Amino acid sequence: MKHVCTNCPMRAKYDKDPKSLIGRFWRWHINFCPGWKAYFTSLGKEEQKSLRDQYKFTKYL
Numbered sequence: 001m002k003h004v005c006t007n008c009p010m011r012a013k014y015d016k017d018p019k020s021l022i023g024r025f026w027r028w029h030i031n032f033c034p035g036w037k038a039y040f041t042s043l044g045k046e047e048q049k050s051l052r053d054q055y056k057f058t059k060y061l
Helices: 009-016 021-029 034-042 045-055
Strands: none
Touching: 009 021
16 A cells, blocks of 8 residues: 655655754654554564654654
8 A cells, every 4th residue: 555655745845854844743743643653554664763763753663
C-alpha cells in the first residue's frame, strides 16, 4: 500500500525548513495522525530508525 506520507507537501516543507510554520505544524501533527502511524509502522526497523533520527520522533517504539 502506498501512503501519501511519502510525498506529503507539508513534510517536504519541514524537510526544507523545519522552523517554518508549516514545517512545525507538520512535525506536531505526526504525533497523532493515523495516516502517519499506518505509514510509519508499515516500514522496516531500519527505515523507522532513520525517520526517528531525522524527525526526532519517539512514538510507536
